[in-house]
Amino acid sequence: MYINMAKKYLDEIETTKDILIPKDPLDRVIGHEEVISFVRLAAKQKRNLLLVGPPGIGKSLIAQAISFHLSAPTEEIIVVHNPEHPERPFVEAKTSKEMEHEVINIEKAEGELLDPKNVPDGVAERLGFKCIHCGDYNSAYLSICPNCGGDKFSHINARRKHLGDLLGMFEMNSDQINIPQERITTTRITNGREEVVIYERVGGEEIKVLDQKALEKRRQIVEEKPRNIIVPLERKVFVQATGASETELLGDVRHDPYGGHPDLGTQPYERVVPGAIHEAHEGVLFIDEIVHISKLQRFILSAMQEKSFPIVGRNPQSAGSSVKVENVPCDFIFVGACNIVDLQYILPPLRSRIQGEGYEILMNTTMPDSEENENKIAQFTAQEIELDGKIPHATKGAVEELVKEARKRAKVIDDKKDAFTLRLRDLGGVVRMAGDLAVMDNSEYITKSHVHLATKKAISIEDQILKRYHTFENALQKDLSSSQRIMNPPKDYHNENVDRSYM
Template identity: 60%
Template sequence: FLLVGPPGTGKSMIAQALSLHLPSVTEEIQVVHNPENPERPLIQVKQRDEVLVEQNRLAGAEGDLIDPKEAPINVAERLGYKCVHCGTYSSPSDRMCPKCNRAKAASQGNVGNPFGDLLGGIFEVTFAQLSGRDRVTTTRQQFGKEEVVVYERAGEMIRVLDQKALEKRREVEKESPRKVLIPITRRPFVLATGASETELLGDVRHDPYGGHPQLGTQPYDRVVAGAIHEAHQGVLFIDELPQLGHLQRFILTAMQEKRFPISGRNPQSAGASVKVEAVPCDFIFVGACNIQDLPHILSPLRSRITGAGYEILVETTMPDTDANRARLAQFVAQEIAVDKRIPPASRDAVGVVIEEARRRAKALDNKDKALSLRLRELGGLIRSAGDIAVTEQSKVIEADHVRRGVKVAQSIEDQIRERYGSYSAGVGTDMSSSQREASPYHYWNEHKADDVQGYQ
């Protein structure tokens, strides 16, 4: 879709409303490590049912979290949660016990050493750090059978892995490493600004270690999805479409192929050699622009929109009926609720807003018996009236507040004409004598209520 119309007529709201009528997304996109060619990660698309099964399997492989006080005493001591001297529990990141100020782990380095009383205080902390562990393996009796149990550090908690969890973890470790690129829980509406190619088309992050298997980050884990990929099975909305410039061609390609590769955009980055082929991006495209910007939209893109969609000129007015007046009153209530700082409006105040919408429909769009749909400007009028009411400590927005808000919310051009008689006369007041001499128009002699440019 291509939505064309003046600013503030609700083009983005139309796109959001469209996304609400789409079915829920059914696919999750994962990028998988390619052991044969790490610089060319693979794409795997999973359905919702497969994702739920995988999540349950991974949840079973993660084990259970318990409080350190619930773990066996020797396990809590060996993991660094419990002090061996006074029995106080604390964070494993604390090397010294906060109660007795001694190293929490027992040090065996000075046993039998005749100089232990001299060197013990120096090396006690070091030996204690070396004796601390991140993982402890032990056994326990379960239903009359002995099974292996692994206790791991998990922040302030302890993770317990029983026999079943260990078996599931081994199964997971056998699979190729992967990363969820587009989650199944994503929103169906994506607003893209097109500020850069990275934001729109995706990128591969830089790795200072060049993707070294031991030191660096693998290429698959550095892939970042773009807005066109995040909008898969949803709506991609781009406001001010002509501002994209040459990026419009990439939008056209993505719309045609429904797949678009992700590669490193910075040629000096370690991600420049990484490329992920055929990343799905099947979306509904909604572009918006103003009437004067139509010539800046690429012809092939407009042809694609016309061939598979619609070009829509957004309405700026609606008929002045009781139903539409009620909708406009609802809009006033919504703007007040969104602002959260201005008081509610009285019935008379809403009536003045409706009359102002009727006046603007005639003044701006030359429509009789109509109400303006330039909602952004009407919203500014409501907030201006609300600010006046707050200043006067009024509990509600009265009709007089709206009338004064109309004057406050008028455009700067109207304010200049009201004060100086015309826009040209207002410009002339800010000019120096030398600027007036060089000007093609004698602004200081301007006295007519017009904006005629050039010599007189």
């Protein structure tokens, strides 16, 4: 029986194994209740978001959780060959209903399956299902009738032998000619009109009938323009584009060493590659640390405004440089994330677009010290353990020790008393180190002592340097060889006017 920590208290669990982990990813985000209410609204109303705050407080988790609340995609994006101007392929966005209709048409073109007893006798005989001697129905792959022992294909053999005598230059093997026909074309009267009909042998049990309508559908499918599905209907609705290059974000056209030659090369429509903005169509496009792709922000803005963006060849040396597909759909929810210091580097029109069609949200770094929030830290611990998958569950004492650490970090890092830290990525690192220590001890559970030791060990490299050397310049001096000290005097990380008399 799992315990819902939203309704129960930490005292009521024995280990994190008892804790119910919510199915909704948004319910797994702790300490941002007001933010989550806006996020749910953004998912429902298809609004854009800008999440601002330091690393490790749940921005990525929130962005990914939005996709959980979106409907499945309804459109498939297809690039279609343009026979008159191949370097300007067409684009189509087919809805799921249109695709269902297409499947029905294909099924119609596949014909109707019938039992051999339900087709004309002559057809059943020539396809090998009916014995010409006794009229028994059996497998088309049996040349001798199991009922009467007669040669089912003797009339066919006779005709083929006669043909061989006329040609006078082929020796026909009896083993080869005891094979039924695979397809028969004939005619039949339907509604008073004569129509062509084809009977095909399918396996050894059934016959496929292709009437005039099915044949016409097959002809239409064969004549359909060649196409390339670049964004399939079955796809993920969350696209992570953090740090993406121009090609990865906006798409490209692959190079063809034969220049798209109709006989030797690959046609332009086949070489079109979608970007993240197209793959996020009807979903979420998430870019963390958005300032790192500052030069591409204007393209994102254009895609958000127009709900479409062309795919062009981006390498001027490539055979695809002259290829362009106009108006490729890219209607997505944009979720950007950055630190406070980077706000100044976000393109003002992009921020204006987000403000006009969404929300800018400053994330919390702490949450109040309360019994309810202690429960949330317990839930967070259980979630991290399940997500890791390689460490054991934690005891109640271990969770209580982690609660103390969360309280301490809120005071030390954010100068907040009576609060818990929400810099949960670092706190998750403590959970994992404690879990690894438990594995080393062959312990069934993560205990209080494991968490206590992990809090001492799971510190940043900067803190480790200060703890060992007291100052960064001391660390640099100790770390350099004598020749390096002469050629590259160490610089203080924070003070350029440091005394260098020791040189």
